[in-house]
Amino acid sequence: MKLEDPRLLRQYAYIDGKWTHGDAGRETAVIDPATGETLGHIPLLETEQIRGAVEAADNAFVHWRALRVDERCERLLAWYDLIQANREDLATIMTHEQGKPLPDARGEVEYGASFVRWFAEESKRTFGQTIPSHIPNAALGTLKEPIGVAALITPWNFPLAMITRKAAAAMAAGCSVVVKPAGETPFSALALAELAERAGIPAGVFNVVLGEAAEVSEVLCKDERVKVLSFTGSTPVGRLLLEQSASTVKRVSLELGGNAPFIVGPDVDPKEAALAAVAAKFQTAGQDCLAANRILVHEDVHDAFVDHFAERMKALKVGNGLMSEIDIGPLIHHRAVEKATSIVDDALSKGATLVHGDQSMAPGENFFMPTLLTDVTGDMQVWREENFSPVAGITRFASDDEAIELANDTEYGLAAYVFTHDIRRIWKMLRALGNGMVAINTVKMTGPPVPFGGVKQSGLGREGGTAGIEEYLETKYYCLGGLGSVSGS
Numbered sequence: 265m266k267l268e269d270p271r272l273l274r275q276y277a278y279i280d281g282k283w284t285h286g287d288a289g290r291e292t293a294v295i296d297p298a299t300g301e302t303l304g305h306i307p308l309l310e311t312e313q314i315r316g317a318v319e320a321a322d323n324a325f326v327h328w329r330a331l332r333v334d335e336r337c338e339r340l341l342a343w344y345d346l347i348q349a350n351r352e353d354l355a356t357i358m359t360h361e362q363g364k365p366l367p368d369a370r371g372e373v374e375y376g377a378s379f380v381r382w383f384a385e386e387s388k389r390t391f392g393q394t395i396p397s398h399i400p401n402a403a404l405g406t407l408k409e410p411i412g413v414a415a416l417i418t419p420w421n422f423p424l425a426m427i428t429r430k431a432a433a434a435m436a437a438g439c440s441v442v443v444k445p446a447g448e449t450p451f452s453a454l455a456l457a458e459l460a461e462r463a464g465i466p467a468g469v470f471n472v473v474l475g476e477a478a479e480v481s482e483v484l485c486k487d488e489r490v491k492v493l494s495f496t497g498s499t500p501v502g503r504l505l506l507e508q509s510a511s512t513v514k515r516v517s518l519e520l521g522g523n524a525p526f527i528v529g530p531d532v533d534p535k536e537a538a539l540a541a542v543a544a545k546f547q548t549a550g551q552d553c554l555a556a557n558r559i560l561v562h563e564d565v566h567d568a569f570v571d572h573f574a575e576r577m578k579a580l581k582v583g584n585g586l587m588s589e590i591d592i593g594p595l596i597h598h599r600a601v602e603k604a605t606s607i608v609d610d611a612l613s614k615g616a617t618l619v620h621g622d623q624s625m626a627p628g629e630n631f632f633m634p635t636l637l638t639d640v641t642g643d644m645q646v647w648r649e650e651n652f653s654p655v656a657g658i659t660r661f662a663s664d665d666e667a668i669e670l671a672n673d674t675e676y677g678l679a680a681y682v683f684t685h686d687i688r689r690i691w692k693m694l695r696a697l698g699n700g701m702v703a704i705n706t707v708k709m710t711g712p713p714v715p716f717g718g719v720k721q722s723g724l725g726r727e728g729g730t731a732g733i734e735e736y737l738e739t740k741y742y743c744l745g746g747l748g749s750v751s752g753s
């Protein structure tokens with residue numbers, strides 16, 4: 265891998281400000297999904313080393329929380345500046361380990377950095393309250409205090425932004441963090457650690473642990489010193505971690521899977537809506553929690569929409585994300601290709617129509633060609649599961665009520681998209697959809713100031729925005745009595 269600064273490619277864990285190998289010498293390879301080449305190796309840490317990282321974070325917490333807020337803010341801003349200054353290398357690392365096209369990787373670095381700046385500024389606004397007193401001669405109020413060590417477990421599809429969205433909020437609140445990135449994409453996390461060190465983030469405040477996922481996560485969930493677990497990943501793993509965290513009654517924040525409906529009303533230009541739907545479906549090769557998986561189109565515009573959708577998707581270029589003008593990179597590994605194949609086969613066996621998609625054109629074994637299925641029904645895997653691949657499924661509907669019923673026919677409730685210009689339809693759908701986020705006539709909806717998150721089995725809590733920092737704060741109520749000079753409010 266060619267980097268302007270080769271020291272950003274770290275092949276060790278990062279604990280208490282030290283680059284660390286595994287005590288038992290266990291290692292695993294990190295593979296470029298586009299080429300199958302080994303990019304490097306990372307250690308698999310032993311249980312005691314994971315506990316050591318928690319210990320380091322616990323010790324560092326005492327000093328980090330005690331820093332003046334403007335000092336914490338400045339260190340975070342220095343981290344932000346370094347992430348921006350090293351954007352090209354960070355994007356190169358990401359494209360190699362994750363596969364997404366280089367322009368998308370640059371976009372993710374920018375997106376990830378934006379959380380660091382936003383939360384650095386937000387650190388100054390963790391206000392408590394003054395409460396009008398019902399107790400004679402007392403002053404009542406609340407303080408906001410950092411909760412303590414935060415364990416952050418993140419996925420491979422957004423290997424940098426899913427870390428900064430959590431870590432910047434936690435560190436801005438005064439918490440120290442132990443990050444466990446996905447084994448497929450550890451190098452983005454380790455580069456962030458290198459830059460955090462250069463930014464003057466003290467040893468022990470930002471730690472990165474690596475190892476067997478189930479082992480590491482269990483240690484983090486069951487350690488009493490970890491006060492909050494923030495997980496982004498699949499719903500089944502989220503359920504497991506929620507259970508494991510119960511024994512220590514820690515706060516748990518979960519950003520889980522999505523199976524977004526994309527509703528196209530009868531009144532919209534089908535071409536405009538189809539271009540938007542393609543953008544909302546194929547970003548990151550469909551490996552996006554916000555991917556428009558279930559596209560619901562009113563019968564009046566259905567056929568025209570399908571034609572425009574198919575035409576636009578045929579223009580998408582599939583290949584190694586390092587090459588120019590690539591829209592769709594590889595899936596993360598071959599298992600994901602097998603899953604996509606089985607989802608398409610299942611749909612076809614149950615009556616779906618294959619409008620486009622020819623797997624024989626795939627440029628390598630981890631690539632899956634953009635595929636369009638119509639006549640999708642609720643008994644198909646493509647409807648029920650988060651397919652996490654460039655497979656799009658379209659269903660027609662006849663009324664708003666039917667669209668709402670279809671959209672809500674899932675255990676997931678992350679994002680939904682609605683395309684219509686009828687204000688009554690917009691309001692009705694906005695209120696009726698069982699989703700944490702609804703984008704209307706746009707596919708762009710994320711960013712640092714917004715409360716990102718899902719309902720139903722898509723998660724608990726919110727990331728980003730003022731809600732995002734609250735996940736890492738405790739409210740301490742005080743009642744200061746015996747104040748002769750104060751009475752009532």
Ligand SMILES: NC(=O)c1ccc[n+]([C@@H]2O[C@H](COP(=O)([O-])OP(=O)(O)OC[C@H]3O[C@@H](n4cnc5c(N)ncnc54)[C@H](O)[C@@H]3O)[C@@H](O)[C@H]2O)c1
Pocket residue numbers: 417418419420421422426444445446447477478479481482496497498499501502504519520521522552553554650678718722723
């Ligand atoms: N809601 C959101 O903000 C959001 C954002 C990005 C991704 N996601 C979701 O993440 C999923 C894709 O990511 P993924 O495949 O990395 O998810 P995953 O659940 O397989 O893995 C996520 C993290 O958990 C770890 N892990 C995996 N198996 C584990 C186990 N048995 N015990 C403990 N830890 C384990 C992984 O190593 C990784 O660090 C999708 O469902 C996607 O929708 C959600």
Ligand SMILES: N[C@@H](CC=O)C(=O)O
Pocket residue numbers: 421422551552553554710716
């Ligand atoms: N695209 C999402 C990540 C989901 O996979 C985001 O913007 O956070």
